[in-house]
Amino acid sequence: MTPRKTGRRSAPGPRVSARGRRPESGAAARASGSRPAASAPGTTPVRFVVNGAEAEVAARPSDRLLDILRGPLGLTGTKEGCGAGECGACTVLVDGRPVNACLFPALEADGRAVTTIEGLGGPAGELSDVQRAFVECGAIQCGFCSPGMILAATALLAEHPDPTDGQIRDALVGNLCRCTGYVQIVEAVRAAAARRRTAGGAR
Amino acid sequence: MTARRYIGRAVPRPDAPDKAAGRALYIHDLARPGMLYGKVKFSEHAHARILRIDTSAAERVRGVRAVLTAWNTPELRFGFLRDNLALKRDKVRQFRDEVAAVAAVDPDAAAEAVERIRVEYEPLPGVFSPEEALREGAPLVHETDPQGRPRRDNRVPLRFHHESGDLAAAERASRYVVAGTFSTPRIQQSCMGTAGCIAEFDRRGHLTMWAKTQIPFLAQRDFARALADIGLGDRDVRVVVPTLGGGFGSGLDTHAYEYLAILLAWKTGRPVKIVYTREEEFACLSPRQCAVTRIAQGCDAEGRLTFRRVEVLQDNGAYTSWGATYPSVMMVPVTSLYKVPAVYFDAQLAYTNNTYCQAMRGYGNPEVNWAIESNLDDLARAAGIDPLELRLRNCNEPGEVTPMGLKVGTCGLRECLERTAARLGWRERRAARDGTAGAEPAKRRGIGLASLCHVGGSGRIYRSDASGVVLRLDDFGFVHVLYGGVEMGQGLHSVLTLAVAEALGVRPEKVVIGPTDTANCPWDVGTHASRGAFMACTTVLRAADALRRRIFDLARTVFPAEAEEALRRHRKRNPDDRPPEFDVAAAAARTGAFDLRDGVLFLRDAPPEPWLRLDLARFLRAVHFREGGEMLSAEAFVDPPTQLPDFERGFGNLSAAYAYGTQGAEVEVDLETGEVRVLRLVAVHDVGAVLNAQTLAGQMYGALAQGLGYALYEEVLSEGGRILNPDFRDYKLPTAHEMGMPIELEFVEPNEPAGPFGAKGVGEPGLVPTAPAIANAICDAVGVRLHDLPLRPERVLEALRKRGG
CATH class of the missing domain: 3.90.1170.50 (Aldehyde oxidase/xanthine dehydrogenase, a/b hammerhead)
Structure with a gap:
């Protein structure tokens, strides 16, 4: 199965390729110290890189990536909004590409690199440029869609450093928000892109 | 009052960093x-x-x-x-x-x-519509009432009624009368967190x-x-x-x-x-009430409104929630949006075997606003008067007392109408002709507008309309805020932070909002009726005032000693400096001597010497760690001057202030597919005064998206009581695409005297007039009146077919 962001409103066209591993963050360090994969009956060890750190989790065939992130790895920043790939709240990056973690089988994560919202910031917990832009532009209200929205925006900017409004809306169309009307979210993505260009590249 | 430092600016929210980092804990994470x-x-x-x-x-x-x-x-x-x-x-x-x-x-x-x-x-056998439910001999949803007494029919035993003016005479005296029946669907609140x-x-x-x-x-x-x-x-x-x-x-x-x-x-x-899973949330959590509204409005030859008659029938579903009291809020626009001398209002709710309904943002107002503002455009058309002019001719005024007994304080409706019209290019475009050509021959464009009024100064729907706050200062200059209202994403904690910083005189970084917990927070009736910011600021202003008085009182004795000590340190560090002579004790003894700003306590008429500026934390420690020491805190509990209306008579001043607004839309209608594209939205709202420009814009944009969804896309479909579309695939929420049109916001600030910092409540108004503004624009474009929300393409096509176009 190809890891692909599935959702009725997914934008056409290829998604982002991996941008390389991020420095280990506090969250990743915690993740790596998680439940050992001593194989409980009916489980398979999944070895993958989560937020820059090696992780190993005993997963059942029915587990979704979302389950092992939120459960044994304790990465509750990834939200479950619908469980059906329709709202994008659980968006994470797998090898740099945005996927709905509620549709992605846990066993498929083996050998891959997963980035969750906890892995975006710097080592001391500082926010990434996209996260900061969301804060500063008022793009966050209840915040439930924000982690997924921020990861979708992060993936967009990795591919399109200078996205048009249309490209931003395409990239976010699989992420539902009930609070903001998307206006300040689009502004935040635009602001993050502009700042990145001024700063000459990376965050 | 000195110029404001925080209130009115655009300030990022204090809860945003943790939410951006995925660190906020929702019920799912606990x-x-x-x-x-x-x-x-x-x-x-x-x-x-x-x-x-x-x-x-x-x-x-x-x-x-x-x-x-x-x-x-x-x-x-x-x-x-x-x-x-x-x-x-x-x-x-x-x-x-x-x-x-x-x-x-x-x-x-x-x-x-x-x-x-x-x-x-x-x-x-079941009953699945209110009409069916109220028919003679219909199966009873409830055979007995909660007390065990037999029930005879499916009427929900709640009565909402209003009559004012001489309705019969007014109807007779009307030069033009237009009637219509309008319906609104059940929609799902669709919180992203179930x-x-x-x-x-x-x-x-x-x-x-x-x-x-x-x-x-x-x-x-x-x-x-x-x-x-x-x-x-x-x-x-x-x-x-x-x-x-x-x-x-x-x-x-x-x-x-x-x-x-x-x-x-x-x-x-x-x-x-x-x-709940999302499917359970859709199928098993109560959606917004649906309503059928029969309306008639009349005007004289000059376009002055003569009467308004509104009868509402609501499908309550099988059980009764607070949502059954929508008519208590419907009365506000029915009796008080524009000046109407004679009003009749009656609402009836029926038990059915459909899912039972509950509250949603706007609480009855969008349901009747849809009818009032659509029908008003038809009336203008019948009278040959421009819809904008008709509204201006009947515009509410500051200081007016409405037929329901609402005491209007400030009212910016006229300005809202004028500003919206100006932004739409209303007069020029209407002068040209109704409905301009679209981009392609099969597309027609039009503009429309609609207004609203809503409670803007809390709203008494319960025996108490109160909120309370505790402000507690610690040894480090932090202000811990305990407030019983709920941050649900709207920005309550942002407004609380700014209000405390402004009213007390501390930096926003020093304000810490505690968790909402009945064990610690003062009682609060709830975060509804657009009352969150209004009540938060009202209570904070009162508590901060008490704290400042206590601080300044203590400062008379504490400040001179601290200043002397600071001067001693200053001299030691700067032996060459010759500070000016200043009698601190004498200055401190004068009434009104002190001020506190950004966490610094100082004498108002003292020279700007650093040793005469006392850090609040230092002051608090001096007050605390001494014999007979004291920790400073203040509590304010405010029940605002609102009246619990007599809903059976439809009379009472529900709120301490009233919010107004006008929205305009430009649409393009595809004559072949019936599809409606909203090309731009304009929203001009009387908000009293801006508290946080950023969160206010966020409230408005979000409300407009919900208004757009209500107008065009959203409907909980059911058949025989079963929900047919319990997921986001079949229940259409607006996405970033649907919200891609230009949106213009503008705020009218009449500075409401009853409002804290001049502000009114704004949480709900933004979604109220969106649907009729869009429908009026459709009517302008293609000349058909639509009566049922959402305005799905097949409904538009059906209306076009009926018109024979």
């Missing part, structure tokens, strides 16, 4: 030691007698700790009219009725157990509920009543509100799943968590 997972078995019929429930197979599932039915638990009655039961015993009245509940060690076991519960039913709770008893039998609620204190009362029903009437109930993934009115009632969590926790002695 766990308690030993916690069990609860799951509900819902009815498989819209209306049926329960013959037998077999739970034996469910009980045998490994990990199951309790299986509850009405037969092995005390009866818990709840709801606005107490017509609902946590577990149904004799019959089910809707598809989502709770017939059993399970607690297990993990969610999978709970789900498996629920699947193994077998229920035998005897299906009963509903859920955790119930936990301690070993003394006290209950803690982590609840996704907007009414922690009314919920506390409801849950305490439930404890009394299970024989724990003398135990304490504490309601803690985690970060909410949206509210929009869905948290204004307590829900069956919450009572089931309580029962399961009580039975098992373990904490129990129930969280």
Whole structure:
């Protein structure tokens, strides 16, 4: 199965390729110290890189990536909004590409690199440029869609450093928000892109 | 008052960094030691007698700790009219009725157990529309009322009525009269975070509920009543509100799943968590009430309104929530939007076997506004008067007392109308002609507008309309704020922070908002009626004033000694400096000598010397660590000057202030497909005064998106009581694409004297007039009047066909 962001409103066209591993963050360090994969009956060890750190989790065939992130790895920043790939709240990056973690089988994560919202910031917990832009532009209200929205925006900017409004809306169309009307979210993505260009590249 | 430092600016929210980092904890993210997972078995019929429930197979599932039915638990009655039961015993009245509940060690076991519960039913004929329900001889949804007295029909026993002016005479005197029937659908609040709770008893039998609620204190009362029903009437109930993934009115009632969590926790002695899946949220959580509104309005030859007659019929569903009191808010626009000398209003609610409905943002106002503002355009057309001119001719005025007895303070409606029209290029475009050509021949463009009025100064729908705040200063200069209202995403904590910083005189970084918890926060009636910011700021202003007085009082004695000490240190560090002579003791003794700004205490007329500027934290420690020391705090509890109206007569000054606004839309209608594209939206709102420009814009943009969804896309579809579209695939929320049109916001600031910092409530108004503004634009474009929301392409096509176009 190809890891692909599935959702009725997914934008056409290829998604982002991996941008390389991020420095280990506090969250990743915690993740790596998680439940050992001593194989409980009916489980398979999944070895993958989560937020820059090696992780190993005993997963059942029915587990979704979302389950092992939120459960044994304790990465509750990834939200479950619908469980059906329709709202994008659980968006994470797998090898740099945005996927709905509620549709992605846990066993498929083996050998891959997963980035969750906890892995975006710097080592001391500082926010990434996209996260900061969301804060500063008022793009966050209840915040439930924000982690997924921020990861979708992060993936967009990795591919399109200078996205048009249309490209931003395409990239976010699989992420539902009930609070903001998307206006300040689009502004935040635009602001993050502009700042990145001024700063000459990376965050 | 000196110039404001924080209020009125665009300031990022204090809760945003943790939310951006994925660190905010929602109910989904909370766990308690030993916690069990609860799951509900819902009815498989819209209306049926329960013959037998077999739970034996469910009980045998490994990990199951309790299986509850009405037969092995005390009866818990709840709801606005107490017509609902946590577990149904004799019959089910809707598809989502709770017939059993399970607690297990993990969610999978709970789900498996629920699947193994077998229920035998005897299906009963149901009623699925209010018209059907009110027909003579219709099957009764409830055979008895909560007291056990027999019921004769399906009327919900709530009466909302208003009559003012000489209606018959006014109708006769009208030169033009236009009538119409308008309907609005059930829609889902669609919080991105689904509903859920955790119930936990301690070993003394006290209950803690982590609840996704907007009414922690009314919920506390409801849950305490439930404890009394299970024989724990003398135990304490504490309601803690985690970060909410949206509210929009869905948290204004307590829900069956919450009572089931309580029962399961009580039975098992373990904490129990129930969280709804999205499908459960769609199918089993109450949506917005739907309504059918029959309206007639008249005007004289000059376009002055003569009368308005509005009759509303609501499908209540099987049980009664607070949402059944929508008509209490409908009365506001019906009696008071534009000047109408004679008004008739009546609302009727019917029990049906459909899903029962509850509150949602706007609370009755969008339902009737849809009728009033659509029908008003038709009236203007009939009278040959421009719709804008008709509205301006009947515009509300500051200081007016309306037929319902609403005492209008400030009113910026005229400016809202004018500004919206100017932005739309109204007069030039209307002068050209009705409906301009679209981009292609088969497309026509048009513009439309609609206004609203809403409560803007809290709203008394309960015996108390109060809120309270505690401000507690610590040794480090932080202000800890305890407030009983709920941050559900709207920005309450932002406004609280700015209000404290502004009113007390500290930096916003020094303001820390504590969790909403009935054990610590002062009582609060709930976060509804656009009252959050209004009441938060009102209470903060009062508490901050008390704190400042106490600080300045103590400063008379503490400040001179501290200043002397500071001067000594200053001299030691700067031996060459010759500070000016200044008699601190004399200055401190004068009344009104002190001021506190950005966390610095100083004498107003002292020279700007650093040793005469005392850091608040230092001052607080000096006050604390001495004989007879003192920690400073202040509490304010405010019940605003609002009246609980007599809803049977439709009279009373519901709110302390009223909010107004006008929205405009430009649309393009495809004559071949019936598709409506909104090309731009304009929203000009009288907000009293801006508190935080950034969160205000966020409230408006978000409301406009909900208004757009209400206008064009959203509808909970049901057939025979079964919800047909319980997912985001078939229930269409606006996405970033649908919201891609240019949106212009503008705020009118008449500075409301009854409002804190001049502000009015703004949470709900933004979605109220969106749908009629769009429909009026469609009418302008293609000349057809649409009566039913949402304005789906097939409805537009049908209307075009009927017109013969």
